[in-house]
Amino acid sequence: MSFHKKTVGRLLVPVALGVAASVAGMALFSQGASAATLSSSSVAKGVSSVTYGGTRGSSKAPITTLKLNPSTIKLGHTLFVENCSSCHGDAAQGTSRAPNLQGLGAATIDFWVSTGRMPLADPTAQAAIKPPRFNRSQTLAIAAYVSSLASGGPPIPQVNLGAASLSAGEGLFSTNCAACHTITGVGDALADGVYAPSLYTATPTQIAEAVRTGPGNMPRFGTSNLSNQQVADIVKYVKYLQNPNDAGGIGLGHVGPVAEGFVGILIGLGALMIAGYWIGGRAH
Amino acid sequence: MNLEPIEWVDDRLGTAKFTRKSLNKIFPDHWSFMLGEIAMYSFFILLGTGVFLTLFFNPSMATTVYHGSYTPLDGHTMSQAYASTLNLSFNVRAGLVMRQMHHWAANVFIAAIVVHLLRVFFTGAFRKPREINWVIGSILLILAIVEGFLGYSLPDDLVSGTGIRIAYSIILSVPIIGSYAASFLFGGQFPGHVIIPRFYSIHILLIPALMAGLLGAHLAIMWHQKHTQFKGKGRTEKNVVGVAMWPAYALQAGGFFFLTAAVIAALGGLFQINPIWLYGPYIPYKVSYAVQPDWYMGWLDGALRLFPSWEITGFGHMIPAVFFPAVLLPGVTFGLLILWPWIERKFTKDYEYHNLLDNPRDNTWRTTIGVAVITFYMVLFFASSTDVLANFFNVSLNLVLWSFRVAVFVVPVITAVIAHKITKEASAVPGAGRPRKAMVIMRSDEGEYTTVESPGRPELELKHQAIHGGEPMELPEEERAHKRELGEPVSVDNEAAFATASPAVVLAEEIGERPSGGTGVFRIPRAAGSGGGLFSPRGSRPNRVDNDEANGKDGDR
Structure with a gap:
């Protein structure tokens, strides 16, 4: 008989834990829900400043x-010769390795340099975003130099x-x-x-x-x-x-169902299989 | 305690006998038998959360101008379906978490069905007499996948709308009937104005009703045929060793339901799923790159991506390339799945009843084939994320695509060879998979060392038996009828043998003497024969024998 009490007691453990976890889950999701309302209300607050x-x-x-400062053209020229001319040529006229930059406008130069894409790390692959080599004023100086060579192209x-x-x-x-x-x-x-x-x-x-x-x-x-x-x-x-x-909990990288599938199978089903292994019998 | 109402019901329906028998029903206890339970409990959670969602979702493709609380879409024209999903997510209390729980539960549901199916496959639980349940289970899997796709499509966001467009193209690709079928389903050309309401009807009414009915049949047949069990001490083809329905199994299963609910609630609250507000409403001329379906459709999407753009002509007509990966492949897949018990029997010529399970390592060829097939679909599944993989690992998309085109044929062969070798090896080792007993190293007076197997701990064995050892159940009625027909000795002797052979019977008798045994419900002695009645699990004996004889003459055996 004492076996019985123990057995029942032992089997009640998963029930109790499950109930506890459900309650905890509910507490969590009500937080998630209030987070949703909070973040939507914070967006709504933004409305008051911008319609x-x-x-x-x-x-x-x-x-x-x-407006680019013409007095920076000289600095821009120096930087260009040091860092860019080996491919783009001394006057940005282009070589067999790199295109002509004259007349592309300050916006083009600023984009490629400020995102770190230029100077290029690997000429065989698509230019990758890197930490930029130049600070803001140096970047603008290079842009001022190149746009001084020929007119045209969009400004910054x-x-x-x-x-x-x-x-x-x-x-x-x-x-x-x-x-x-x-x-x-x-x-x-x-x-x-x-x-x-x-x-x-x-x-x-x-x-x-x-x-x-x-x-x-x-x-x-x-x-x-x-x-x-x-x-x-x-x-x-x-x-x-x-x-x-990003209401609803941890955002999964915004890549859609691929990440969701991994979480659902590995965390969701995985946790439940471990739970089943814990509750259920094993080979003996 | 006043038991009159219970006795009133019993007097009219004879429920006590059924209840008595049910509470004592034995379930084999093994963790792998609980995989199907995960699916069942997820299904219950899907029903519950789904009902909640229907209260707020408006399945209409009529357009509205949105002025709700999600301001980045303020002033946009969108379908009522999408607008009501935004409203459900941001303005209904607990709406978002319910939606997320519903979606996560669907992901877990189908994943659990698949691992349950794998367990049934690799242990040979689909063999006679359980072919019907295999077929029902396979149909449940197909329905679950379709149901998942429909539910994913309902919010009418940019990503799911693209999925519907792909589905439309797949239907169009079917030779002869394709254009008619697509026009019938969509009420004309894509996108039309009816597809969301139609998907809704199918999603919340037709398929859930079918699934609930089939699930009931699945469980009833399992109940009637008794659960399979692994080979082990005291287990035969004719008994069921395990824990009794009450209290052990009921508490175990009930606890597992709560755990399933807890995991799904935690996922719903902690992990974002399908943030449709970031996707925007579906507008047919817009498209987002990197659109994948939910994971259970991944193998189909992967097949679509891998299949070359061949223009195959037959009977003077071009069959669109989409047809082969998206219609033919699933048709063949599910056809072979459903027919597997018969296909296997063609080769094994095994017409016997099987209540004891195979260990996967003991059935080399089934395990090998299973591993190869799983690998094939796994490769297709991963192929549905070619773009994500290429982006993540910073390699060319084309390289990833071609790698998968090779892998889909090569990797299954490799895994099959490995599985074949491992199973062959493992099945040759005596006692493989059994826990080893501790070895005691002894030193004799002469200094010689010997190792002796330890006697183990008998008190633990006893305790284990007390918890897990239940009363073995009788063999199913059909089996006995079959034996009787063959003139083999049946029942009484066998049953008596079981009764004395198992030490667990002592425990089972103790249950009857417990204080609760004094009520009307529990008073009926277990040994009493079953004489039919509305809820008798045995049914009418003479009919059974007749049926069995008739079946026997059909030459099925």
Whole structure:
């Protein structure tokens, strides 16, 4: 008889633990739910400072041009000769190894140098994002030098996010950008070693520069494709994607069902199989 | 305690006998037999959370302009389905966690079905007399996959909308009937205005009802045929050794339900799944790169990615390349799956009843084939993430694709050879897989060392038996009828032999003398014969014999 009490007691352990874990789970998910409301309300708070949808909060121009200081051209020339000319030529006229940069505009130079893509680490592969070699004023000096060689090309844009619309940006982003960069902006591999990079480290200026200059395989969107206002809207949405409303717990890298499948099978089913192994009998 | 109501019911339905028998029913206790339970409990959680979701979800493709609390989509035109999913996620209390639990439960549900299926396959539990349950289980798996895809599609977000478009193209690819079938399902051309409501009806009504019915049949047949058990001391083809339904098994299973619920609730609260607000509403001219289906469709997506873009013509018509990986492959897969018990029998010529399970290492060829087939589908599964892998490991997508095209044929062969060698090796080792007894090293007076097997700990053995040793159950009715038909000695002698052979019977008798044994429910002596009745598990004996004889003449054996 005493066996019985022990047996029942032993078998009640999983029941008790399961109930306890369920209650804990409920406590957790009610937190998750309140986190959802919290984060949505924090977004709602953002509305008071900037109005989304249709109207923009600021009457200022959505994109202004950064004026480059002509006195930095000399420094830019020095830096260019030291770091860039071995491939692009002394006057950025291009060589058999690298393209002509004259007339591409300050935005092109700023994008490639400020994202660390230039100087190039591996000329056989797509230029990778690296920690930039130059500081901001050096980068602008190089841009000033190259754009002084020939006119043309887009200038460096400065985005006024206050004049941009987040929801208009979502519509433009999903139409023009998501087909390569994915809808969450995480980026992905395209054909033949080419990839659409993640947008999560880009600054507003770099995003606008990429749209206007079309680096690498990316198409170039001129002012007749996307207005300055629309570019600013896209920039605002990309900045949002860098820190989006991630309600519902730990975000799984925004890569979709691949990561979810691994969590569901390894953590979900895995935990339950361990639980079953613990509760159930074993070979004897 | 007033037991009159129970006796009132018993007087009319004869439930006491059934209850009595049920509470004493023996379940073999092994952790691998609980894999199917994970699936069943996930199904219950899916039903519960699903009902909650229906209260807030609006399955309409009519458009609305969104002005809800998720401001990045403020002012967007979207379907009511998508808008109501946003609302469910952000404005309904616990709505998001319910949605996430529902989705995680679906992922766990199908994963549990698959491992349950693997357990049944590798242990040979599908053999006679359990072929019907194998077929039912296979159909449940197919239904679960379809159900999962439909549920994934309902929010009408950009990613799932792309999935529906792929499904539309797959239906179109079927020769002759494809365009008619697609037009019938979608009410015209893609996307139309009816697909979400139709998916909804199928998702919340048709398939769950089918699954609940089939699950009931699955369990009832298992109950009737008794659960299989692994070979072991005191276990034969004619008995069932394990724990009794009450209290041991009921508490074990009940506890496991709570654990399943706990794990799924924790996943729902801790891990984000399918953040549809980041995907935006589905608009047919928009597409997001890197769209994968949920994991259980991964092998189909992988096959679609790997299949070359051949233009295959037959009877003067081009059959779209999509047809082969997306229609033919699943057709062959599920066809072979359902027919496996008969396919295997063609080769083994094994027409015997099997209530004892094979150990996977004892059946070299089945294990080898199983491992090869699993590997094939695993490679296809991983092929559905070619882009994610290429991006993650920073290699060319084309290289990844071609590696998978080679791997899908090569890797199954490699794993099959390895599995074959291991199973052959393991089955040749006597006592493989059994826990080893401790060895005691002795030194004689002469200085000679010898090793002796330790006697073990008898008191632990006893305790183990007390917990796990139940009363062995009688063999199923059909078996006895069959024996009787063959003129073999049946029942009484055998049963008596079981009764005295197993020490656990002592425990079982003790249960009857417990204080609770004084009620009407528990008073019926266990030895009493079953005389039919509404809830008698034996049914009507003469009919059974007739049926069995009829079956026997059909030459099935």
